[in-house]
Amino acid sequence: MSAQMTLPIPHKQVRQTSRAQIGDRFFVLGGKVLLLCLLSVAVLMPLLAIFWRGFSSDAGQGGGLVAARELLTSANFHWLLGNSLKVSLSVAAIVVPLAYLFAYALQRTLIPGKAIWRGLSLLPLMAPSMLPGIALVYLFGNQGLLRGLLADNIYGFWGIVLGEVIYTFPHALMILLSALSLADARLFDAASSMGASPSRAFRSITWPATRQAVFAAFCLVFTLTITDFGVPVVVGGDYQVLALEAYKAVVGQQQFGRGALIGMVLLVPALLSFAVDAWLRRRHGDSMSGRAQVFQPAPSRLRDGCYLGIVLVICAALLLVFGMAVYSSLVKFWPYNLSLSLKHYQFGDTAGGGWLAYGNSVKMALCTALIGSGLIFTGAYLMEKTKGQRGLNLALRMLSFVPMAVPGLVLGLGYVFFFNLNGNPLHVLYGTMTLLVVCTIAHYLTTAQMTATTALRQLDAEFEAAALSLKAPLYRHYLRVTVPICLPALLDIVRYLFVSAMTTVSAAIFLYSPDTILAAVAVLNMDDAGNVGGAAAMSTLILFTSAGVSLLLAWASRGLLRRSQAWRQTAPGN
């Protein structure tokens, strides 16, 4: 006879549990629904607006099916498309091998001073894409310092190619660096014990492992180049490309339909490369097994000497270009009065926005970095670390991958069309700082989210289980445990968003109003008005601000790492 004994549960305990549960549900479900709404408004609706605008035949807007057919069959369009393709393919063909050599030198050789070369290679990321163009004009333009080295003038195809090569170099480099960092020493040991030469080892081991990354880098550079108009505007001369045409159609002639059609055409390379990349990734499978040993390159004077030479040449070229831009901002009247002065930094009476633009940019960058990192990290946490709501999770995940496939130019166009619609209640946001912040966060969402997800995946699920068993609310566990552990990744995201917001121009060019003009837009306006010295000055300001904040955050994160992340160090002997 076993009497069922039920212990009376204290009433207070029941209430506490359900309060924590309610809190959790609110946090998780409410958070996900909120994020879904935000993502739909910020990513999905603008894209739909582009398709709608492109195919609606509004008079004078240049849209509609008839206009689409006309556009796609016109000789002018074919010429523009041909130009864009030629430029993008050339840039990708030049940048990817260079970046591969640079990455190989940093990861697989023993050259000295790797931190310096790594830092220098990131320079083009810190300034808008117009800066290499401006520097090229001062270097190789008709009054350029090194004019003699060129047969024809810089304006045109080669100017655009050189400018884009400089601009896209760090992007390709980052992909290849992370690919080349995954090396299993056991494979190389096996190769050398079987008598394979270094080039054979490269062909059999390194190349197959990095093939997919090379393709990804190629696609990324191609997409970045075909949708950039910062460089063509400055140094393109009369060589016109599609991205410039979209800008002229919308800003210059207010023909939104035509702009939308060109935007849709520019979406194609990004979507294609995204799809092929995803397919290849699935085929490729895991790159590093858990039992892999870290690869240490064998010392070789000759190899190190060659690679050091290559790295030095590339870094020297980068320093030349950026040094020229800074120098030219200080020259009083190029080329007839080379005395140094700060005249170009006195933005007071010049066209384009001046100090207001710079202040706006800093404000926007701070808002984007802080709000964006908070939202993105919390979103990543909710998607990774909570159970249930499978459908919601899937929708969120898919939506957060969309911005990766949408170039900034197209996203900006989408925002113009969506937030400019007559019946749209959100129309009041058009031209405000809020919209600029939202657009920038949406634009750079995917990379930030992938960083957050990677960091969160390193944490065991035991943490959440422990919190649950201790009846601690999830949000408190998130704030008190998860965020401090993942602080390095969080700071990384903050830095990435800040620098991207300071230098972005392709989306912002359509969304600013005279009150909310941004520094990168001011650079474009000043160059358009002929004030190239002022444009160089503003670009230099952007460069130094981004670099300064990056260094500050890197220093802060190193201090934090040392103090709070000591547990991450692997035990000696591993």
Added chain:
Amino acid sequence: MFKPLALAAAVLTAFSMNAFAAKTELTVYTALEAEQLKTYKQAFEAANPDVEIKWVRDSTGIITAKLLAEKARPQADAVWGLAASSLAILDQQGMLQSYAPKDLGKIGGNYRDAANPPAWVGMDVWAATICFNTVEAEKQGLSKPVSWQDLTKPEYKGKIVMPNPASSGTGFLDVSAWLQTFGEKQGWQYMDDLHQNIGQYVHSGSKPCKLAAAGEFPIGISFEYPAVQLKRQGAPLDIVLPKEGLGWEIEATAVIKGTPHEEAAKKLADFSASTAAMELYKENFAVLAQPGIAKPQTELPADYEQRLIKNDFAWASKNRDEILAEWRKRYDGKSEKVAAK
């Protein structure tokens, strides 16, 4: 402890908000040169302390396109400093509020809209000018051009910069003047020949002169304001006024129909036509809408006003779209260049 402080701060801001609310904010679209904006704004706000100007500035073509695109829901209250040919287009679309400013009697007859009351009233005139870099010309062995036809000489191949008429008012006044001076067929033939020598088309009217001043291209087709300013700053420029005559355009002011701030916009129109404003324009331009105030600029010849061609603005604004379409077909896209006759 902070509560009373916060309350006090809130009350103070509320009061200061009230004070600001008394000021009317006027959205003014303009194509004026950016360097002129501050002076004009300060002078107007000094004379009218209850109005504050918010400028929206861009090249003529872009501002015109913007105004036309916003026709259903105008964002502008007034336009201060836009080409009269553009304002005539806006008038045809019924977007302008006719208003006779106080000093209308002093404005010259051909510097204002012919209707009564006028839809737009002129401020000053800007005319085509060639900026010729003497240092570069010597280095490259170029002779100084004296006429428009000279610019088609083969020695200038790739050495001329000109504004794109679709975006720049200066570019459009050039094209309109050539078509009127040389006749339509000869005019397009002239532009075909000139196109061979053009190194670049730029989007702003003053940029060609700035490029010429920097020696980037030795010859820039621009207008007289940047030419005079740059020469004063020490650029090695020669200001050339071609023999056949100078194309020109009137910079004018208008009130947008349906603006909620009609009173303030009318005050702006009054100020723009007043003698006080003419004194401001005098610093920048040699020919003003009110006769008798202009002072000759030392860098320009004394007979400057006589060199302006006889300009038919009605024809120019009526045919603007066709002219721009033809221009784009011929020169805006090198692939079509092959098809040029």
